[in-house]
Amino acid sequence: MQEFAEMRIPGSLEETITPQNTALIVYDMQVGIVKQIKNGSPVTQNVSRVVAAARAGGVRTFFTRHMSLPRELMGAFQCRTAMAWQRVDSMEKVKPMFLRDSPGFQIIPELQPLPSEGIVDKITMSAFEGTYLEIALRDCGIRSFIITGIALEIGIDPTCRQGSDLGFWPILVQDACGFGNEEAANHSLASLKHMGDTTVTDVETVCDLLATIRR
Amino acid sequence: MQEFAEMRIPGSLEETITPQNTALIVYDMQVGIVKQIKNGSPVTQNVSRVVAAARAGGVRTFFTRHMSLPRELMGAFQCRTAMAWQRVDSMEKVKPMFLRDSPGFQIIPELQPLPSEGIVDKITMSAFEGTYLEIALRDCGIRSFIITGIALEIGIDPTCRQGSDLGFWPILVQDACGFGNEEAANHSLASLKHMGDTTVTDVETVCDLLATIRR
Amino acid sequence: MQEFAEMRIPGSLEETITPQNTALIVYDMQVGIVKQIKNGSPVTQNVSRVVAAARAGGVRTFFTRHMSLPRELMGAFQCRTAMAWQRVDSMEKVKPMFLRDSPGFQIIPELQPLPSEGIVDKITMSAFEGTYLEIALRDCGIRSFIITGIALEIGIDPTCRQGSDLGFWPILVQDACGFGNEEAANHSLASLKHMGDTTVTDVETVCDLLATIRR
Amino acid sequence: MQEFAEMRIPGSLEETITPQNTALIVYDMQVGIVKQIKNGSPVTQNVSRVVAAARAGGVRTFFTRHMSLPRELMGAFQCRTAMAWQRVDSMEKVKPMFLRDSPGFQIIPELQPLPSEGIVDKITMSAFEGTYLEIALRDCGIRSFIITGIALEIGIDPTCRQGSDLGFWPILVQDACGFGNEEAANHSLASLKHMGDTTVTDVETVCDLLATIRR
Numbered sequence: 001m002q003e004f005a006e007m008r009i010p011g012s013l014e015e016t017i018t019p020q021n022t023a024l025i026v027y028d029m030q031v032g033i034v035k036q037i038k039n040g041s042p043v044t045q046n047v048s049r050v051v052a053a054a055r056a057g058g059v060r061t062f063f064t065r066h067m068s069l070p071r072e073l074m075g076a077f078q079c080r081t082a083m084a085w086q087r088v089d090s091m092e093k094v095k096p097m098f099l100r101d102s103p104g105f106q107i108i109p110e111l112q113p114l115p116s117e118g119i120v121d122k123i124t125m126s127a128f129e130g131t132y133l134e135i136a137l138r139d140c141g142i143r144s145f146i147i148t149g150i151a152l153e154i155g156i157d158p159t160c161r162q163g164s165d166l167g168f169w170p171i172l173v174q175d176a177c178g179f180g181n182e183e184a185a186n187h188s189l190a191s192l193k194h195m196g197d198t199t200v201t202d203v204e205t206v207c208d209l210l211a212t213i214r215r
Numbered sequence: 216m217q218e219f220a221e222m223r224i225p226g227s228l229e230e231t232i233t234p235q236n237t238a239l240i241v242y243d244m245q246v247g248i249v250k251q252i253k254n255g256s257p258v259t260q261n262v263s264r265v266v267a268a269a270r271a272g273g274v275r276t277f278f279t280r281h282m283s284l285p286r287e288l289m290g291a292f293q294c295r296t297a298m299a300w301q302r303v304d305s306m307e308k309v310k311p312m313f314l315r316d317s318p319g320f321q322i323i324p325e326l327q328p329l330p331s332e333g334i335v336d337k338i339t340m341s342a343f344e345g346t347y348l349e350i351a352l353r354d355c356g357i358r359s360f361i362i363t364g365i366a367l368e369i370g371i372d373p374t375c376r377q378g379s380d381l382g383f384w385p386i387l388v389q390d391a392c393g394f395g396n397e398e399a400a401n402h403s404l405a406s407l408k409h410m411g412d413t414t415v416t417d418v419e420t421v422c423d424l425l426a427t428i429r430r
Numbered sequence: 431m432q433e434f435a436e437m438r439i440p441g442s443l444e445e446t447i448t449p450q451n452t453a454l455i456v457y458d459m460q461v462g463i464v465k466q467i468k469n470g471s472p473v474t475q476n477v478s479r480v481v482a483a484a485r486a487g488g489v490r491t492f493f494t495r496h497m498s499l500p501r502e503l504m505g506a507f508q509c510r511t512a513m514a515w516q517r518v519d520s521m522e523k524v525k526p527m528f529l530r531d532s533p534g535f536q537i538i539p540e541l542q543p544l545p546s547e548g549i550v551d552k553i554t555m556s557a558f559e560g561t562y563l564e565i566a567l568r569d570c571g572i573r574s575f576i577i578t579g580i581a582l583e584i585g586i587d588p589t590c591r592q593g594s595d596l597g598f599w600p601i602l603v604q605d606a607c608g609f610g611n612e613e614a615a616n617h618s619l620a621s622l623k624h625m626g627d628t629t630v631t632d633v634e635t636v637c638d639l640l641a642t643i644r645r
Numbered sequence: 646m647q648e649f650a651e652m653r654i655p656g657s658l659e660e661t662i663t664p665q666n667t668a669l670i671v672y673d674m675q676v677g678i679v680k681q682i683k684n685g686s687p688v689t690q691n692v693s694r695v696v697a698a699a700r701a702g703g704v705r706t707f708f709t710r711h712m713s714l715p716r717e718l719m720g721a722f723q724c725r726t727a728m729a730w731q732r733v734d735s736m737e738k739v740k741p742m743f744l745r746d747s748p749g750f751q752i753i754p755e756l757q758p759l760p761s762e763g764i765v766d767k768i769t770m771s772a773f774e775g776t777y778l779e780i781a782l783r784d785c786g787i788r789s790f791i792i793t794g795i796a797l798e799i800g801i802d803p804t805c806r807q808g809s810d811l812g813f814w815p816i817l818v819q820d821a822c823g824f825g826n827e828e829a830a831n832h833s834l835a836s837l838k839h840m841g842d843t844t845v846t847d848v849e850t851v852c853d854l855l856a857t858i859r860r
Contacts, residue, residue, distance in 0.1 A: 132346070167784040355435075
């Protein structure tokens with residue numbers, strides 16, 4: 001591994017994926033989201049494989065959940081967004097879909113977090129905005145994250161961008177990421193690849209790497 | 216009210232406490248915290264009075280909860296802090312006190328949030344660090360916050376400081392704030408008053424003001 | 431304009447572009463960046479038109495500058511990124527391109543900020559990450575931003591994404607945004623349009639709107 | 646040094662002060678600030694001793710500068726604060742004291758940053774709010790910071806508090822910190838000591854420790 005000023009600079013997935021260096025983010029695998037997308041079932045299976053490999057490898061794991069605020073706490077921007085997404089023309093018709101403690105808000109039963117794993121609730125698209133995720137990762141010395149979940153073009157894209165702005169190396173597991181719109185997902189992938197900070201990989205590669213490490 | 220560049224600049228509590236402008240933060244009134252302090256019962260009564268007045272006045276309300284991460288996700292700084300607070304000399308002896316879903320983590324029964332109110336989980340002292348609170352307040356156009364809860368010298372002090380760095384006017388209701396150490400609480404109050412951004416007031420004043428407004 | 435809970439919810443550019451509501455961000459129009467791209471000259475002309483229209487309309491304006499840290503302060507992620515961008519294989523060969531006070535760091539002479547305008551230095555791609563921009567905009571009551579500059583696919587894309595996560599309405603002026611790679615720029619535009627938070631518009635539309643307002 | 650989950654948990658200044666682990670923050674030693682305080686000269690001498698020791702020990706150093714925004718970009722909170730600090734009753738009478746490029750904004754000649762050191766401009770009290778400091782420190786693997794400068798009770802106090810919320814160990818060098826008001830500075834020190842995250846030490850101790858390390 002290259003060194004500079006006594007810092008180690010990983011240059012490959014082999015060098016960066018270790019229990020000390022890497023965490024797994026499972027993005028928004030919630031009841032109300034997985035059922036919305038066409039290929040929810042194979043994505044769930046692939047996410048499960050990565051979660052199992054991370055657990056076996058001793059990699060810290062965090063599950064995000066998208067949370068709606070009650071209408072009384074929604075501000076002007078959130079109101080505009082909610083009306084657009086729900087295709088209604090007044091706030092009276094908006095139904096918050098992911099209220100805390102509602103059924104759609106829960107993580108799907110196939111992927112129940114262990115007591116040793118983290119749950120990160122957020123009202124944003126990026127998993128780093130308005131959450132404790134950066135603080136927790138940094139305190140553990142984490143420098144890269146493997147990301148899986150739904151939806152690639154909506155929330156995983158900005159999580160990778162903000163993650164790299166914060167200095168984390170994002171590792172996107174393409175076949176463990178679901179999408180709502182395939183064309184948009186492909187635009188996101190092309191754009192992230194062009195930027196170059198995010199490494200796009202697949203379940204087999206990442207599970208093979210996770211199988212070689214153990215804390 | 217003074218105006219500058221078409222912005223209104225409130226100069227008094229009367230001018231800043233309105234349902235459009237102000238939110239209420241109820242800080243860490245959790246089962247495991249309230250029972251730790253000597254004057255938990257009168258503080259709870261005073262917080263309840265402010266919450267009732269805010270509800271009657273149409274003021275948005277957010278309840279914070281201090282959350283422990285599981286030991287497997289605690290980093291070096293959190294480990295050091297936990298050992299110091301629990302006065303133990305190794306991580307094996309540390310017991311996370313506010314794990315999600317544990318009894319001590321819950322908000323006390325006397326202060327149950329309504330479905331229209333927000334819950335903000337945090338692993339930090341400041342209610343603004345690593346939480347969605349700033350985003351939610353800003354989107355609603357909020358510019359000042361009334362703060363009550365426990366403990367003044369531990370978490371309410373830095374919440375006021377960070378709040379004012381972010382441009383919110385903090386309004387601390389002294390007799391609705393509990394403390395673990397009276398001398399330290401007095402140091403915090405003196406220091407906040409010296410800074411000048413935070414207004415220190417009392418339950419009667421703030422409830423009287425809240426009684427005059429209605430959304 | 432639609433109202434909800436006494437908040438105004440703008441639904442069109444006409445409703446959101448006002449001196450009270452909107453700021454202009456001029457992204458990284460620096461000597462060392464403008465000269466790198468093929469269509470630097472027409473982009474500069476179009477950015478100048480928007481800047482002039484914003485000034486005439488009384489809209490607050492902020493200029494961002496990309497800043498390199500000296501090699502001694504670059505961490506592992508920044509080292510990896512710098513080697514990749516400069517296509518060298520060791521840190522000894524990296525030359526920080528935008529050191530504070532270097533010629534390439536300066537804003538181009540055609541776009542000199544006025545004393546009444548802001549300069550925002552950043553080491554990140556998003557103009558909101560690690561900068562004072564959000565705090566300044568919020569304190570002025572700003573809720574949307576017009577964005578122009580270079581490069582669309584590198585820094586303007588994540589600025590729009592983070593801006594909308596923070597609750598600002600991004601207004602991207604396509605023909606006043608330069609790019610290094612046209613295909614990547616088109617992927618970014620397609621992806622932002624799919625997300626729906628960002629409005630993509632052009633110089634003529636935005637200048638016409640700015641001509642109708644005055645503080 | 647204690648270890649947990651393969652993380653090293655420093656427990657003493659000896660264990661935490663190393664070039665890999667620690668940075669030095671020189672807070673707001675600006676022309677317009679140093680001259681305002683009574684004991685500016687001895688504080689400058691003590692800060693200089695710490696800076697020299699940090700340079701000799703290979704410790705990364707960052708200088709903060711307080712920056713005023715032009716009046717046209719000051720929002721309602723900043724207007725209220727500026728009027729209070731300058732004891733005037735209207736914005737027309739406010740004079741921004743630390744405009745970029747003004748004489749008072751500069752770092753004092755005795756403490757000129759080297760090209761290898763960082764400059765962090767901020768409009769807030771905490772050096773971490775709205776700045777790139779956290780990102781830069783984390784990317785270098787820094788976990789604690791030594792802090793010196795002016796003023797203890799205004800800006801150094803909240804920098805320590807936010808620093809510890811972010812997971813950094815603050816090391817405050819008391820006799821290298823100036824203050825505007827001694828009683829307020831003592832309240833801050835008492836409050837920080839009670840919190841327990843920040844270690845309060847002195848120039849001799851910290852210089853002795855820095856003399857034993859070298860990158």
